[in-house]
Amino acid sequence: MAGDLLNLTPPLVRRPEDLLLAGQSLSATLSPLDNSLAVFVTNASSSQPARRPPDEEQPIYFPGIDAVPSSERRLFITDTLVIFAAFQNLIKTSRTQDPEWIQSEQNLTVIRKLAIDYVNFIKECWIHASQPAPRPDGPLQFSGDHYRSLYTCFSLFVVLYLPEPGYEEAPVGEELMEWLNIHFIEPSTEEGDHLSSLKSPWEDETFWPYLTRATLRGLSKASVFFFKMLSGHPSEDLQHLAETTASIISSQPRLQNFAAERDFAYASRRWKDKVKGLRVEMDQVPEGDRDDDFDNWWDRLSDIVGILEGRGDIVQRVCEDLGADWKEVCAAWGVFVDPRLRRQDLPDVVDRVLDDMPSDPTNGEDMVHTALFAGKPVDALLHASRLDRWLSAHLADIMEPLSLITDDPRDEISSRDQYILAYAEYLHSDPALWRITVDYMYSCGDVGKERGDEVLIRVPLRLNDKSSASNGGDEGKIRAGNVVGVLKDVNQTCFDYRREAARRTVCRIAAQTLVREKDYGLAVSYCSSAEDWQGLGRVVDRVLDEYIISPAGFAQYASDIAPSLQNLNIHHPSAQGVFVHRLMFAVRYSNFQQLRVKQDLQNAASDLVAMFRDDVAPKSWWGIMLYDAVDLLQYRPSLLFSASGAAELLGKLEEIFVRSSQGSGSDYLDILTRTIPGGGHKAALDRLKTVRLALARYFARSAVLSV
Incomplete structure (x- = not known):
């Protein structure tokens, strides 16, 4: 796309x-x-x-x-998440302890260390991706050259924007040259090996370009080595000048060798005086002695001395002749032209160089380098996002606390969050990476948290995966009562980020799935965890519906939800009563049915009357319960109900008949009607007449036995 x-x-x-x-x-x-x-x-x-x-x-x-991340890309994503999480933890902890936390040298040191960790890991990925085929993990989604681009960009950001604490105002030229030599190796080692094997290397057409490039790059050992080889050159003038040049190059002051910048500046001025002396000696060489049979050695050496003199025009011309780009000119500028060049002054040099040697607008890597060199981090992020959203996201994450990017307070979302969320959307192309996706989203304010919630509530819980359950997988353990696997991870993520609303939604979704699978016990527990009392009522209704299908099956299902009733009373004493009341009825009615199966009829009769007296039974179930009492009323030889108990049953029965005659039959008869094939309210009332007859006979037996 x-x-x-x-x-x-x-x-x-x-x-x-x-x-x-x-x-x-x-x-x-x-x-x-x-x-x-x-x-x-x-x-x-x-x-x-x-x-x-x-x-x-x-x-x-x-x-x-977006293309789903492949194996090597996923490894890159998951491993760099560790560094990202450490950075978020640092920011969170530091900001709570000190509003001016970024000014702390200790925190800046940690930030630099984490940024270098990114660089080192990118380097490892680059090396891994550069391995020759065949690859056991399949073809690469991103080439080794792509990771090399990330490596050069992130390491340049560290050099320019994350110097060691205390060195923010130090000259930057040598660091830039070191970065250039690490990532863009010139001249090549093969060229050096070839020239060193020759008896008269100056006769080779690559000799002077190699020596000039080595000097320009600050490769003093290579430069000195080949200058000393010129001791065999037929020109005595060149022999002498080469020896002097080698001495000057080997003695060039390096900032890292001085304790104070002032001492470095003083040594640099004295060193430049030596270069001026060399120029004077070169000018004394007669015009006719400046050539050999292969080249004009004097012009070649003059270019090298011009570089050592720090003449910007010569540095730029030599770079153009050697096929170098603007980066090499800028790095050499900080080493030779202006050894005290500071980071804040670098953009002026870049602007000057780019006028004659523009960057490549078709090369994303080069555009990122240009923006970083020019002190335009906002532009760098824009180009980085086109190169790789991973790069722009992690650069923006570090730039924001360093105040390298600023936002309008009226903006709903910050620049940093925009790049992080763009990367998170890329991760969302693979649903299996949901943990990493929400880690990035939840670091992005309210907008990111809302998006993270939407991801979490759509994570497939796979609770209805029968094959996994039969194989003893996570889903099977969940059905056994253990919250493990994806569901546990989602719940834990909600707890970690304090996303209570999302957690409750996930629990409701899990409950709905479990209801479809008739795992009513777990469904009730998830409803209570989500404090979804209406959902709890629907689960109980489903359990009660099982009675219509099979009273024996209903008893088993209801026994599964019995432990949840006690947990509700302990952990949710303020739960909405109407739904808990319905759960209580299902449990007690199940207990009544089990007593009947066990032939514990005396206790069954007592429980039936108690449910009426305690006002536990819904009116819609009165007809079912009264019809269940017929066998108990007709039991011989003893009476199972007391006179008051039988009267309680008669009172409920009469209420049904009276209210039905007044047009409220649906409130009392709908459940009973469902147990009668093809029956309506009239058939249900006819069935209840058998209850009335059983009660009449019961009262008659009671009167006879009492006499």
């Missing part, structure tokens, strides 16, 4: 006008699971029927906005 363009292969439609003629158009919708799309053909207008046959097959494409 490039910009807003999706390339579908094969094309969904050949010509747009075909869709227009058919009265159709293209539509797309985002996937709730990741950042992929579903692209399909729909009618252009709901009021206008399509001209295509209704049974014609229309394909649906599922293109991804």
